[in-house]
Amino acid sequence: xxxxxxxxxxxxxxxxxxxxxxQDETEPDGVVESVPPAPPTNLSAFDTPNxxxxxxxxxxxxxxxxxxGNLDFAGYRxxxxxxxxxxxxxxxxxxxxxxxxxxxxxxxxxDNQDYFPREKDFWYxxxxxxxxxxxxxxVFGPVRAVxxxxxxxKTPVAAAVILFTVFTLFFIQKAxxxxxxxxxxxxxxxxxxxxxxxxxxxxxxxxxxxGLGTAADVATIASFTILSRVAKKVAEYQTxxxxxxxxxxxxxxxxxxxxxxxxxxxxxxxxHEDDVFFVTNQQFAYVGGVNGIMIREKPATNFYxxxxxxxxxxxxxxxxxxxxxxxxxxxxxxxxxxxxVACDYTLIGEELYAASAYLGREPILLGSLKGQDYCxxxxxxxxxxxxxxxIFNWDGFMNLFTVGN
Amino acid sequence: xxxxxxxxxxxxxxxxxxxAAVVVITILVKFxxxxxxxxxxxxxxNFVEGLEEDQYIHFAMDYDPGSMAELHPMTYAIMExxxxxxVKIIITAxxxxxxxxxxxxxxxxxxxxxxxxxxxxxxxxxxxxxxxxAYPGIVILSMGQNYRLSFPSDYYNTSTDSIPMMDxxxxxxxxxxxxxxxxxxxxxxxxxxxxxRYNARLAAGLTGVSAADYYPYLRSGQLFGLMGGMLGAAExxxxxxxxxxxxxxxxxxxRVQVWAHITIIIFILIGNIGYFVSKRKGGMx
Amino acid sequence: MKREIPLMIVFVTGLFMAVQFxxxxxxxxxxxxxxxxxxxIIGIFALALGIWSIVRVSANKIKRRAENWQYAIIILAGLxxxxxxxxxxxxxxxxxxxxxxxxxxxxxxxxxSLLAFFIASAAFRAFRAxxxxxxxxxxxxxxxxxxFNPFLGFLGEPIGxxxxxxxxxxxxxAKRAIIIGIGLGMVGTALKVILGIERTYMGSD
Numbered sequence: 001x002x003x004x005x006x007x008x009x010x011x012x013x014x015x016x017x018x019x020x021x022x023q024d025e026t027e028p029d030g031v032v033e034s035v036p037p038a039p040p041t042n043l044s045a046f047d048t049p050n051x052x053x054x055x056x057x058x059x060x061x062x063x064x065x066x067x068x069g070n071l072d073f074a075g076y077r078x079x080x081x082x083x084x085x086x087x088x089x090x091x092x093x094x095x096x097x098x099x100x101x102x103x104x105x106x107x108x109x110x111d112n113q114d115y116f117p118r119e120k121d122f123w124y125x126x127x128x129x130x131x132x133x134x135x136x137x138x139v140f141g142p143v144r145a146v147x148x149x150x151x152x153x154k155t156p157v158a159a160a161v162i163l164f165t166v167f168t169l170f171f172i173q174k175a176x177x178x179x180x181x182x183x184x185x186x187x188x189x190x191x192x193x194x195x196x197x198x199x200x201x202x203x204x205x206x207x208x209x210x211g212l213g214t215a216a217d218v219a220t221i222a223s224f225t226i227l228s229r230v231a232k233k234v235a236e237y238q239t240x241x242x243x244x245x246x247x248x249x250x251x252x253x254x255x256x257x258x259x260x261x262x263x264x265x266x267x268x269x270x271x272h273e274d275d276v277f278f279v280t281n282q283q284f285a286y287v288g289g290v291n292g293i294m295i296r297e298k299p300a301t302n303f304y305x306x307x308x309x310x311x312x313x314x315x316x317x318x319x320x321x322x323x324x325x326x327x328x329x330x331x332x333x334x335x336x337x338x339x340x341v342a343c344d345y346t347l348i349g350e351e352l353y354a355a356s357a358y359l360g361r362e363p364i365l366l367g368s369l370k371g372q373d374y375c376x377x378x379x380x381x382x383x384x385x386x387x388x389x390x391i392f393n394w395d396g397f398m399n400l401f402t403v404g405n
Numbered sequence: 406x407x408x409x410x411x412x413x414x415x416x417x418x419x420x421x422x423x424x425a426a427v428v429v430i431t432i433l434v435k436f437x438x439x440x441x442x443x444x445x446x447x448x449x450x451n452f453v454e455g456l457e458e459d460q461y462i463h464f465a466m467d468y469d470p471g472s473m474a475e476l477h478p479m480t481y482a483i484m485e486x487x488x489x490x491x492v493k494i495i496i497t498a499x500x501x502x503x504x505x506x507x508x509x510x511x512x513x514x515x516x517x518x519x520x521x522x523x524x525x526x527x528x529x530x531x532x533x534x535x536x537x538x539a540y541p542g543i544v545i546l547s548m549g550q551n552y553r554l555s556f557p558s559d560y561y562n563t564s565t566d567s568i569p570m571m572d573x574x575x576x577x578x579x580x581x582x583x584x585x586x587x588x589x590x591x592x593x594x595x596x597x598x599x600x601x602r603y604n605a606r607l608a609a610g611l612t613g614v615s616a617a618d619y620y621p622y623l624r625s626g627q628l629f630g631l632m633g634g635m636l637g638a639a640e641x642x643x644x645x646x647x648x649x650x651x652x653x654x655x656x657x658x659x660r661v662q663v664w665a666h667i668t669i670i671i672f673i674l675i676g677n678i679g680y681f682v683s684k685r686k687g688g689m690x
Numbered sequence: 691m692k693r694e695i696p697l698m699i700v701f702v703t704g705l706f707m708a709v710q711f712x713x714x715x716x717x718x719x720x721x722x723x724x725x726x727x728x729x730x731i732i733g734i735f736a737l738a739l740g741i742w743s744i745v746r747v748s749a750n751k752i753k754r755r756a757e758n759w760q761y762a763i764i765i766l767a768g769l770x771x772x773x774x775x776x777x778x779x780x781x782x783x784x785x786x787x788x789x790x791x792x793x794x795x796x797x798x799x800x801x802x803s804l805l806a807f808f809i810a811s812a813a814f815r816a817f818r819a820x821x822x823x824x825x826x827x828x829x830x831x832x833x834x835x836x837x838f839n840p841f842l843g844f845l846g847e848p849i850g851x852x853x854x855x856x857x858x859x860x861x862x863x864a865k866r867a868i869i870i871g872i873g874l875g876m877v878g879t880a881l882k883v884i885l886g887i888e889r890t891y892m893g894s895d
Contacts, residue, residue: 050714051714052714052715052716052718052719053714053715053716054716107550108716108719108720112550112554113550113551114550118716147714147715147716147717148713148714148715149713149715150712150713150714151712151713151714154711154712157711157712158712161708161877164874164877164878164881165881168878168881172887214733216729218875218876218879218880221879221883222879224890225888225890228890229890245740247736247740248733248736248737248738248739248740248741248743249732249733249736251736251739251740251743252736252739257890273746274746274747274750277743277744277746277747278739278740278741278743278744279744280744281737281740282502282798283471283798284471284797284798284801284802285797285798285801287801288797288801292761296757296758310471310614310802310805311801313805313808313809313812314801314804314805314808316812317808317811317812318808320812320815321417331872331875331876333865333868333869333872334614334615334618336868338812340816341812341813341815341816341817342808342812342816348868349868349869349871349872349875350871350872350874350875352875353875353876353878353879354875356888356890360890364887365882365887365888368878368881368882368887369878371878372874372875372878375874376870376871376874379870379874415814417811417814417815420807420810420811420814421807421810421811424806424807424810425807428806438840438841439840440840441840441846469798470794470795470796470798470799471798471799471801471802472802473795473798473799474799474802474803502794502798504781505781505787505790505791505795506791506795509791561782617857636838662838663838663839663840663841665806665810666835666836666838666839667839668810669809669810669813669814669835670832670835670836672810672813672814673813673814673817673828673831673832676814676815676817676818677817677818677819677828680818680819680820681819
């Protein structure tokens with residue numbers, strides 16, 4: 001009895017799958033109906049904020065078919081027309097699934113094929129791309145792109161600039177009024193006089209390298225101001241000065257700077273135009289040229305002040321080998337260590353910008369340095385507050401410092 | 406002056422001589438240094454391996470002879486691997502002194518693919534060299550719209566429209582990715598414009614000095630791969646290497662670099678020993 | 691007057707460019723690009739001044755038979771011959787290409803390669819443990835140099851991690867601090883130039 005039941009059970013077990021197969025095979029193929037997709041809804045288009053006036057931003061709600069794992073859903077397409085009835089042209093295609101906003105932008109040059117007109121009405125549609133066909137959203141329009149006169153995204157920068165300017169002007173005013181302002185001494189600056197004096201004693205020239213920057217680089221501008229002071233002292237001490245230049249505009253400004261400094265020192269006759277000359281604007285060829293000058297002329301003092309790149313150590317180590325006193329300064333952070341190891345004195349970053357004020361000792365210039373110092377204190381306080389804000393997730397505080405494009 | 410004082414004040418020419426000797430010996434004597442391959446190098450290799458015949462990549466050679474020693478091996482390794490697979494390459498060179506060097510590298514690589522892989526490459530059908538245009542930022546931006554805006558003709562003054570392989574190739578959308586090899590900060594333009602504005606996939610090979618600055622972009626996903634200097638190139642060559650192959654130029658150079666580093670460390674230690682002993686002696690006197 | 695006009699120009703253009711940064715409108719972009727294009731044009735004209743300068747300095751050296759005046763001949767020969775090759779045969783010409791490939795390229799590479807030797811001699815002189823800070827510097831330098839060394843065996847991993855930490859934490863912190871200072875210094879310098887407080891680049895104080 002038991003045996004029979006067991007056999008029956010086995011048979012049933014075997015029959016169930018067989019019956020299943022049978023069903024599969026006997027049924028005709030079901031035709032999958034091709035259902036068109038749902039369109040995107042709630043389309044809205046608006047002028048992109050804080051831009052130059054050549055783009056429109058769009059937002060929409062996802063199509064109902066835009067769900068994870070739906071492989072038939074290909075994405076979205078943006079259409080634009082100059083009237084609600086069309087003709088519509090494709091502006092963006094193959095926008096990935098799950099996207100709810102996009103920007104239709106172009107360039108401002110009207111002769112460019114990617115031109116996007118400013119202050120012109122447009123109508124938009126967003127299309128669902130699907131294996132079973134496409135579905136268009138409602139038309140949205142008119143909308144026009146307008147250029148803004150102020151970028152609100154840059155407000156933190158504007159605030160910082162205004163704050164900085166106020167601080168600087170306040171301390172300059174204070175300095176003008178005769179307040180004693182203390183600035184910490186910089187060894188590199190104190191050494192300038194001594195270095196020029198040494199060159200005079202040895203009867204050897206002074207080499208002044210303005211670096212690889214252009215006249216638009218702040219480091220180069222700072223270097224001009226130091227060059228002016230150095231040239232004046234050189235003229236007074238009756239030493240000679242060699243200024244090989246990398247950039248022709250820098251050369252022109254340097255010539256003018258040195259010439260005026262010699263005039264101011266009352267020694268216009270000592271100025272030779274050939275002292276400030278152009279070498280080449282090829283980085284390593286320039287280094288070769290300057291190193292050649294070092295080896296031939298054996299200057300008593302080398303100044304490297306301005307923008308420097310990979311050539312910094314090649315210059316400084318050659319100068320060290322020829323036994324010159326070397327004073328360097330740059331705002332290229334990666335090059336500072338090379339100067340530190342190979343030069344006698346190095347002005348680090350902002351010290352280069354401050355050097356002119358130190359050398360001149362004019363209260364007005366020192367006042368602006370003071371302003372900078374107080375701004376730095378503000379930055380330090382902000383960083384500390386930022387750390388606390390990050391610990392306690394105070395997003396509001398951190399957003400104060402977020403700068404848009 | 407005792408020996409330690411002498412060591413502490415060693416004439417720099419000895420250092421140059423010994424370092425030169427180490428470099429020469431490690432170049433001449435063949436031996437292998439083991440290498441660990443980092444994931445950021447592997448991802449570039451995997452990208453190239455995953456390419457199929459007749460797909461396109463953009464190869465940007467934005468460096469010049471100054472950084473050739475460090476960057477050339479990367480160019481050779483990747484370009485050869487790509488062309489051998491039948492992938493088509495669009496080359497640009499946006500460094501003012503680079504185009505001449507880029508062109509000779511391209512011709513050499515085309516030649517070596519023919520010899521090594523028996524694949525005849527035709528300029529204009531497999532490779533195109535668009536050449537140089539000033540102001541890299543503007544050029545990179547314009548290529549995102551259309552290659553023809555900056556390069557109406559290629560390096561040889563052939564109209565871009567008449568080059569067979571440029572048919573239907575409009576902008577970055579038509580290439581699988583951009584491999585950028587550069588020694589300058591021009592990579593910032595590629596990151597901001599090619600990747601940021603046009604969403605092009607970008608991988609970079611940089612000089613050892615600047616590579617450290619660009620690791621954050623790897624983490625943020627703006628770069629899908631990064632090779633730093635000779636080491637990066639050597640890692641890439643390790644991946645390419647079949648058993649029995651000779652080590653590539655970067656692997657050879659890496660061996661030199663490792664030993665040069667060791668030499669410098671020894672010099673630093675010797676200098677310190679000399680300094681301390683002579684200081685102590687001075688103190689006892 | 692000779693002094694006031696340039697100062698006025700600096701003030702007006704400097705202020706305009708500072709304000710332009712905050713104005714996204716395409717008309718302001720246009721003016722900015724226009725100014726930038728002119729900068730390039732002026733730069734190209736200035737290049738002529740540069741070339742004239744090097745020709746004059748070299749010619750004077752040859753004339754005066756100054757020390758090593760033979761080098762000046764090479765400078766002038768290179769300066770004159772390369773453009774001639776390029777103009778007569780294009781960048782494809784045999785001469786231009788060979789001069790570029792076999793003279794300019796190796797010279798550039800050689801100058802750059804000198805760095806290796808200079809780093810060695812500078813490191814030898816600079817990394818002396820004469821104080822606590824110098825010892826920290828020395829230790830960090832050795833760790834960073836050992837970072838890729840394949841002969842460290844089981845030490846490779848911890849040294850690699852330590853090197854990464856040195857680069858990403860203390861090094862990054864110091865770099866950022868310097869960069870913040872540089873940023874403030876740049877704004878300060880720019881402000882002084884725009885307001886005419888800093889005018890030494892024009893010559894006298």
